[in-house]
Amino acid sequence: MAHLDITVPMRWGDLDAYGHVNNVAMLSLLEEARIRAFWDAPPEQVALGAEVAPTALPTFSGENAPHTVVASHRVEYARELGFRRDGVLVRVWISRLGGASMSIDYVVLTHDDPDATAPYATARTVIVLVDAVTGRPTRLDGDVRDALAAYVDPPLRFRD
Structure with a gap:
């Protein structure tokens, strides 16, 4: 499988009054995993100590x-996720690579369940690439498509 396992730290503020991760906080955890997986830190931040992810792709950075614009999210919760000092393990992959868009799928796990026997949530985000000046969709060029193809795997199946 071409997935990436990304550790995302949790914050105490991610919990709601019931003691589990709030639905909005779950989207933030997914966003953090997506950023850590595919976007590299600018050189000036790396020089100051920013983490350099070995899987980060330089294709979405630079002048x-x-x-990238989020077109949609879909999240299905399987069970409550409480606070974890060891963070969460978010399994990330690209499930569809379109002309100017892609779907990114996620499985939210913990480090004590790397085999995903009891995930907390599954999700999908559809991302559209747009020209920075015009705001219009722009196609993935060949080099970007080739770099992303290494992370393409079959899509999740959601409940109807």
């Missing part, structure tokens, strides 16, 4: 890079 002429397209912007």
